[in-house]
């Protein structure tokens with residue numbers, strides 16, 4: 001799992017004045033809107049006894065822990081300890097990490113890391129969001145697999161005829177013509193020729209009478225850390241899926257999807273689009289859940305790659321560089337899941353970098369990386 005990125009953690013419409021717990025990078029966070037409507041993202045661990053702030057209450061811009069009522073402001077600074085008399089000062093250690101947030105494309109994004117603003121990697125462009133020709137739908141599903149497995153699955157064109165033979169793959173034409181990968185520091189994209197099967201159901205109706213092309217160009221792209229784009233050009237129009245693979249723990253992923261279509265743009269067809277997305281995910285799910293090892297190897301040569309795996313190989317190479325940069329989060333940093341533990345670590349927020357002397361004062365220690373913490377593996 002990679003820190004120091006903007007993560008889309010929730011659909012905007014689900015975040016209001018009530019605290020909302022979200023999970024990402026094996027950590028829990030609480031989201032809420034302040035009185036002005038801005039979204040706050042705090043570590044969900046109260047520094048007193050580790051109570052979940054998301055079970056507390058929002059008053060004004062502050063959130064109150066449900067256990068002993070400590071109150072934190074939107075910057076994560078504790079401003080009230082009810083058991084103390086008012087003249088007692090609040091310890092400087094009494095604060096939780098607060099993460100920068102913004103809203104874009106109908107989602108709340110939290111910057112999970114401590115980089116200063118100017119050094120933060122970009123959020124990908126989703127031009128369809130502002131394009132009135134497109135209609136958007138939201139969808140989500142939990143998959144019991146590591147997020148890098150689900151992420152690679154979406155850019156992987158060669159599984160389509162086998163896993164999606166009844167939806168959009170063509171088992172009679174499994175060959176993937178060579179394609180070129182265009183890469184930047186934060187993304188990779190390729191136009192891939194796929195042979196389509198005839199469309200069925202509602203979409204088949206519109207399609208009727210049009211000649212079926214032998215190949216359609218599908219654009220597959222990934223954007224670090226966890227987003228995949230799938231752009232399918234159907235004879236009736238364009239379908240784009242942006243797939244956010246949110247790591248809940250090492251082996252659970254919340255897949256959130258923004259789907260766009262420029263045909264059947266009335267709301268009446270939304271349910272049908274969601275059903276199609278769900279059908280595809282349900283075909284992928286058992287396959288990615290069965291993959292072993294569960295975690296993506298660190299060493300490229302630990303799995304076999306062929307030409308059609310070029311997008312995944314590009315991802316793995318780039319990931320290795322970022323691991324070397326100290327951006328990896330794993331092992332002891334992951335505090336969600338079943339294992340009881342005596343320590344809890346959090347992702348360092350920018351305030352720790354701004355106040356080095358405060359950084360070590362925090363009760364929930366931040367791991368600052370350098371090496372992957374997975375005892376099972378090591379970075380190359």
Ligand code: FES
Pocket residue numbers: 046047048049050051065066067068069070
């Ligand atoms: S655990 Fe939060 S106030 Fe005690």
Ligand SMILES: [Fe+2]
Pocket residue numbers: 153154159160163164280284
């Ligand atoms: Fe798939």
